[in-house]
Amino acid sequence: MAKMEVKTSLLDDMIGVGDMVLLEPLNEDSFINNLKKRFDHDEVYTYIGSVVISINPYRSLPIYTPEKVEEYRNRNFYELSPHIFALSDEAYRSLRDQDKDQCILITGESGAGKTEASKLVMSYVAAVCGKGAEVNQVKEQLLQSNPVLEAFGNAKTVRNDNSSRFGKYMDIEFDFKGDPLGGVISNYLLEKSRVVKQPRGERNFHIFYQILSGASEEFLCKLKLERDFSRYNYLGLDSARVNGVDDASNFRTVRNAMQIVGFMDHETQSVFEVVAAVLKLGNIEFKPESRANGLDESKIKDKNELKEICQLTGIDQSVLERAFSFRTVEAKQEKVSTTLNVAQAYYARDALAKNLYSRLFSWLVTRINESIKAQTKVRKKVMGVLDIYGFEIFENADNSFEQFIINYCNEKLQQIFIELTLKEEQEEYIREGIEWTHIEYFNNAIICDLIENNQTGILAMLDEECLRPGTVTDETFLEKLNQVCATHQHFESRMSKCSRFLNDTSLPHSCFRIQHYAGKVMYQVEGFVDKNNDLLYRDLSQAMWKANHSLIKALFPEGNPAKINLKRPPTAGSQFKASVATLMKNLLTKNPNYIRCIKPNDKKAAHIFNEALVCHQIRYLGLLENVRVRRAGYAFRQPYEPCLERYKMLCKQTWPHWRGPARAGVEVLFNELGIPEEEFSFGRSKIFIRNPRTLFKLEDLRKQRLEDLATLIAKIYRGWKCRTRFLLMKKCQVVIASWFRRYSQQKKYQKIKSSAITVQSYIRGWKSRKLLRELKHLKRCNEAATVIAAYWHGTQVRREYRKFFRANAGRKIYEFTLQRLMQKYFLEMKNKMPSLSPIDKNWPARPYLFLDSTHKELKRIFHLWRCKKYRDQFTDQQKLIYEEKLEASELFKDKKALYPASVGQPFQGAYLEISENPKYKKLKDAVDEKIIIAEVVNKINRANGKAASRIFLLTKNNVLLADQKSGTIKSEVPLGDVTKVSMSSQNDGFFAVHLKEGSEAASKGDFLLSSDHLIEMATKLYRTTLSQTKQKLNIEISDEFLVQFKQDKVCVKFIQGSQKNGNIPTCKRKNNRLLEVAVP
Ligand SMILES: Nc1ncnc2c1ncn2[C@@H]1O[C@H](COP(=O)(O)OP(=O)(O)O)[C@@H](O)[C@H]1O
């Protein structure tokens, strides 16, 4: 079975007609209605044959996606609904496959979408042409040249927020495989007057705003710029910000693009320096100054800005200043310098700014070309894309030299359009061998001639006027025009003699009007001469050439005094004419593809279709004529194959397959359908249809036939579907029935089986129970016999052995057990004995409760025993020491805070070696008894509480105090005279020795002493007194006690003192009754 191929066509799902050639009836109304209908349905593209009409949608439509690119890729032009991609694809494929250079001509008014269209074409071609790292880099560079040129050459105008203010023609070069190699860009006439002045509601070139919004503070500072737009006279303020345009982010895009295109960092820097210099030039202001000789002279108001410009551009400030105030005219070895008045100075300033900027722009184009230039010498195929400023008409005679030039260029393009479409049409007829019929159309060659004729053309006369010696003004130029062109059909002026327009008040005297193919345009003659001259005073160009800035120097080569050229440079008009001529020549060698852009409204708004506006554009673009030319003779043509493919179902012989040449098939088909012979004609490869009506009739028939075919297919399909369904159901039924039967039989069998098992089990159970009963009876009989026998034997045995058992066996067993346990306890204790240290607290756990008291007693006895053991080890001397310690404990434990510290100290007694030290020989001799204590103590002076060192000696009978240095005895008290010792309860060494009243020693009063070994002293004093006098010495522990000082009694009081003297207690006499000791 042959594969069913679904071919779509332009004619499918059409809204209105996709190709105006098929419009029936053809007139202006139906043309516009068709456009409107399609526009309302978001169909912005419509064909006239191979020309694409594009209506600016003013909003983004989802028709430029990569999927769309794939859809249009390698498809025939008429296969899908009209699209700019179809045209791009057609152009690219004929370039690649048929080796024909192409050009894509995009025309339309400003804001109609030309630039967007050119970008779409480029991006489509980039998407479908070859891939690979190298190719991608070329593509990227070509695409990225756009943002750079747009930043410098586009501006917001009232018509378009991103209006190109220059014309651009770009040749993209490909190799034989269709891979891009590089490109060449040509630019045409930048609208440089915008640099110094912008119409209301418009902006200067984007780049100025982008720098100020997007550059970093640091960069701005380097360029000596400030962020505030209002600082710059050249930036119109009323529309500095454009809705939906982010200047800052665009600036980043531009810098990035410059990098991709291949600008070096220093080049980018220089470019921005020039831009900054232009911006700052606008801020230079002049004031008048009259001189004695009556000449007007101007002076720069504020030199700051000038200074900064000079720093930026490396120009000598005095040179530039002079160039702004003088003008030197050189003529044949003569040099004349004249001063400039204020107006002339401003003129010079603006001329410089414009020239700097426009030359920078041209330099940018050259620089980009250097980067994107193809690297090989092989033969290239070329696709040119022309995006040139559209026809421009301002109201109120605001049209000036720029509009004149722009409109001239459009006039030329229209001319080439007419020529090429007709030529192409004619060639196709010849190629196909069809007879050519002439048709009427408006040829605008006559208007082109009016402008560009070498003798009588307007441009030629303007040049003549500029070069003429004597006073030349715009008025003299107009007069000249009036003389020469008065009779021209398309020229209108009120001044011309016996003019047809003498009474036309809508035409001011200073204006002339040209009837362009696109409508009448009134030009204000003022400024024509100036702008054509495009004069920059030589002093300025020389000043620029002297700049220490390589870019600026390069921009003004004519400033080089070595190359001085007294000849006038070519005028702007003649330059433009020449470049347009080159362009036209270039375009004529290529196969043209047209995109004609139409602006649906003046508001830049989506969804609005202003019929009057569109009608105007259709008229001047000559679109209706275009359709007529295309339909002259034959409205529709199509190669035989697709035609046969589309209509073969209309005839039995060709349906479903035609075997034979396609042309013969179409012939058979048309004969069969009875189409009148004058309605069609057979070309070599195409069928030509005269009237769209015929085509529509074919389409209707096809639609009808398709419906019939569809019904037939549906019928067959339904029958097939029912039959298959029935067969399937039948098959299913058999399967289900067999399954069901099997299932029910299974069920029945299982029921019988289970019944049999039940009956069986009942019978078996009954039999088993009967057997069990018999066995149980037998077993019981056996058991009974055994029990009886056992009892009988038991009685017999007991009778025999009774005599051997005693009545008190239980008690014996009890005692034995107890003994056994005790034995075990002691044996275990032996192994678990704790150490012999009296301070060891360990004691094994008690094993049995009944041993509780024994266990405790055992522990006590053991402890006493080991203490005794411990004591027995002591020598006599140790015993004495421990006795003393015991005594001290009884006296002071828990009574005096000093006591715990003394427990660890051994009591040494003789701290001073009296007998050994020769210093104390006298003292030793004086004391013949055994010395118990010899120690240094502090004696507290009773008058002021100060301490003095004394030797304290205790012998068997006396207490002695001696001088520490000399050893002289100061006092000697028999122990019997000591009545009491007092001390505090605190942590101090103070103590008082009270003496018996009336005794000899008591005459000086009691002693108040302090010692580090208080506890030892007190204890020894106590023991010695006891052994000597058999009386217990009274030891009083109290924080407040009285001491006898001569006659008085003084109270010694211990208080808790501060820590400030460390740990040493301090003693102070408070008054004559109180001595205060502060204990820390
Ligand atoms: N195909 C399109 N889809 C969406 N918007 C468009 C399209 N063509 C043009 N525009 C819008 O119209 C504006 C003007 O288009 P532009 O190409 O700059 O006009 P021209 O170059 O003809 O003066 C663009 O900035 C864009 O907003």
Ligand SMILES: [Mg+2]
């Ligand atoms: Mg544009």
